[in-house]
Amino acid sequence: MTGLTRRTMLQLSAAAGVAGLFAGRARADAPEGLKLGKAERFSWDWLQRHARELAGRAYQAPPRPDPEIVQRIDYDAHGKLDYRMDYALFPDSAYPISFQHVGMYFPKTVRMHKLTGGGTAREVLYDPGYFDAGPGHVASELPAEPSAFAGFWVHQPRSKGPLSKVEPWATFLGASYFRGIGEEGQVGMSARGIALDPGGAGPEEFPDFRAFWFEPAATQDQPVTVYALLDGPSVAGAYKFLLHRNAGVVMDIEAHVHLRKQVTRLGLAPLTSMYWFSETRKAPMADWRPEVHDSDGLYMWTGAGERIWRPLNNPDRVAISSFQDRNPRGFGLMQRDRAFHNYLDGVRYHRRPSTWVEPLEDWGPGAVQLVEIPTDDEIHDNINAIWVPDGDHPAGSAYHLSYRLHWRNDCPYPSGLARCVATRLGRGGQAGRANPEDTRKFVVEFKGGPLTGLPKGTLPEPVLTASRGRFSNQRTEAVPNGVPGHWRTMFDLTIDGADPIDLRCYLRTGDQVLSETWLYQYHLLAEEA
Known part of the structure; x- marks a missing residue:
C-alpha cells in the first residue's frame, strides 16, 4: 500500500459516467492552442538507449512544483481544476488527450510531448490557463516552471458528443499507475509499470513515469500510441503502449527495464486491486454491505495448461503466495461476482473490470506471486499480482517484456470447464x-x-x-x-x-x-x- 489511498485514486481518476476531474468547460474566448517547446529528435530506439544510459547514472528525483502550495491542493481543490478541452492534445483525432494537474496526492512533474512526425517531438509547455480553477484557487499561486502536469486522460471521440463532455477510457496518474475502463464503462483496479518488493519487510519503492510522448490514432479502429520513460532509485525503463478502445480496453505493452540497484523481488506486469471481504469471510459487524471488493480472485492459466482459481483473502498479516511456472499463458485479478444484490452499493462494485495479463512471448521460468495485505477499509489497494522471473536481480540486470492487458468483464480466453x-x-x-x-x-x-x-x-x-x-x-x-x-x-x-x-x-x-x-x-x- 502507499500513502495514496485507493479511494483517492479512484475519485481523482473517476469512472466514465461520473463527473470527471477534467470534464472541461467551454469558453467564449477561443484559445490559441497548446504551447509547444522546440523540436527535438525522438524514436523508440532512442528512448530505449536513453533508459539504459539513465540506469547507469545516479538517480535524480523529478521536479516538484512548490511543495507548500501543492500540499494545499487537496481532493476538494483538485476536483475544481477542470481541464479546458479546447486545449486538448490532438483535438481532431479519434481520441483526444487531456492533462491532469499536480496536487497533494500527485506532487511530481511529468513531462508531456507531442510527436509531430518525421522523428521529432515537441514538449507541451504547462500554462495555468489550460485549467479552469475559479477565483482564488490555490493552484493559481504556482509559477509556470516547473511544469504542473501530473498525468493524462485519453477520451472518447467527438462522435460520442461535444469535446467538452466526452468521457475518458484510459488514465495514467501517479507513480507508474494506469487504468482502463471495462465493458461496463467503469474503472476499478490498476496496473503499474513495475512493482519493487510489494509487501516486503522494507518500504516499497514506487518508480515514476517521468515523461510521455504521444502519437494520435488516425481512426477509431487504430490505437493511441504512448511512449513512457520510467525512473526510480533502483530502476529505469522504456515503455511503449498501444491503447485500443473496443468493448473494454486492450493495451499492448513493450517494456525494457534496467536495474540501477539490486532488487529483492522484481514484479513485472503488476496488477493492483482492493479486496476487503466477500461471501467467503467477513468480520462480525464489519460493514452493512454483503461484499466489498474490486476483485474477488486471482485466475491463472499455466504454461502446462491448467486453469486455477484462487479466491482472495484479507489476512491479518501480509501473505505472499508464489505459483511457480514456465511461460505462463496468462493471469489476472478478476471480478467474477457481478450481481448487484451481493454488494448493494451505489459505487457499482459489480461493474468493476477484471484485468488479464497475456504474455506475447515466452517469459521463461518464474512465478506468479500474489501479495495480500491486511486492510480494515475499502480505501486501500491491498492486493498485488506480479510476475517474478527466476534468479537474482542484481544492479545492471536488464529485462525485456512484451504483453497485452485486457480490461473487460472476464478472462478473454474461457476454458470451457466449470x-x-x-x-x-x-x-x-x-x-x-x-x-x-x-x-x-x-x-x-x-x-x-x-x-x-x-x-x-x-x-x-x-x-x-x-x-x-x-x-x-x-x-x-x-x-x-x-x-x-x-x-x-x-x-x-x-x-x-x-x-x-x-x-x-x-x-x-x-x-x-x-x-x-x-x-x-x-x-x-x-x-x-
Whole structure:
C-alpha cells in the first residue's frame, strides 16, 4: 500500500459516467492552442538507449512544483481544476488527450510531448490557463516552471458528443499507475509499470513515469500510441503502449527495464486491486454491505495448461503466495461476482473490470506471486499480482517484456470447464452435535461447463488435497436452486497449528476433469486462535 489511498485514486481518476476531474468547460474566448517547446529528435530506439544510459547514472528525483502550495491542493481543490478541452492534445483525432494537474496526492512533474512526425517531438509547455480553477484557487499561486502536469486522460471521440463532455477510457496518474475502463464503462483496479518488493519487510519503492510522448490514432479502429520513460532509485525503463478502445480496453505493452540497484523481488506486469471481504469471510459487524471488493480472485492459466482459481483473502498479516511456472499463458485479478444484490452499493462494485495479463512471448521460468495485505477499509489497494522471473536481480540486470492487458468483464480466453463461483466457510461438525473448535467447514461451488450436461445419477468426484490437516464429512451435491450444472462440494478440515493451510480441489468423473482447480489459503485469524 502507499500513502495514496485507493479511494483517492479512484475519485481523482473517476469512472466514465461520473463527473470527471477534467470534464472541461467551454469558453467564449477561443484559445490559441497548446504551447509547444522546440523540436527535438525522438524514436523508440532512442528512448530505449536513453533508459539504459539513465540506469547507469545516479538517480535524480523529478521536479516538484512548490511543495507548500501543492500540499494545499487537496481532493476538494483538485476536483475544481477542470481541464479546458479546447486545449486538448490532438483535438481532431479519434481520441483526444487531456492533462491532469499536480496536487497533494500527485506532487511530481511529468513531462508531456507531442510527436509531430518525421522523428521529432515537441514538449507541451504547462500554462495555468489550460485549467479552469475559479477565483482564488490555490493552484493559481504556482509559477509556470516547473511544469504542473501530473498525468493524462485519453477520451472518447467527438462522435460520442461535444469535446467538452466526452468521457475518458484510459488514465495514467501517479507513480507508474494506469487504468482502463471495462465493458461496463467503469474503472476499478490498476496496473503499474513495475512493482519493487510489494509487501516486503522494507518500504516499497514506487518508480515514476517521468515523461510521455504521444502519437494520435488516425481512426477509431487504430490505437493511441504512448511512449513512457520510467525512473526510480533502483530502476529505469522504456515503455511503449498501444491503447485500443473496443468493448473494454486492450493495451499492448513493450517494456525494457534496467536495474540501477539490486532488487529483492522484481514484479513485472503488476496488477493492483482492493479486496476487503466477500461471501467467503467477513468480520462480525464489519460493514452493512454483503461484499466489498474490486476483485474477488486471482485466475491463472499455466504454461502446462491448467486453469486455477484462487479466491482472495484479507489476512491479518501480509501473505505472499508464489505459483511457480514456465511461460505462463496468462493471469489476472478478476471480478467474477457481478450481481448487484451481493454488494448493494451505489459505487457499482459489480461493474468493476477484471484485468488479464497475456504474455506475447515466452517469459521463461518464474512465478506468479500474489501479495495480500491486511486492510480494515475499502480505501486501500491491498492486493498485488506480479510476475517474478527466476534468479537474482542484481544492479545492471536488464529485462525485456512484451504483453497485452485486457480490461473487460472476464478472462478473454474461457476454458470451457466449470468455474468456481463461491467459497464459503463455517464451523465444522455435524448438525445436532457439538462443533469441534479445531474444525472448519468449507463449501466450494462450481458452475457450468461439463457439469451442465452430466448424465442423470452421475456424481462428480472432488479431488482434495491440503498442506496439512485432516478431512472429514465430505460430500458433493447439486445446489438445490434448480440451476443446471450448479454443484457444491463440502468438507470439514481439522486444523493443527496456526500457520496458513493451502487447499486444492477440482471435480472429475473418471479421467475427465470437469472444473478448474480451486486453490485457497486458509488463515486462522487472531479472533479464532
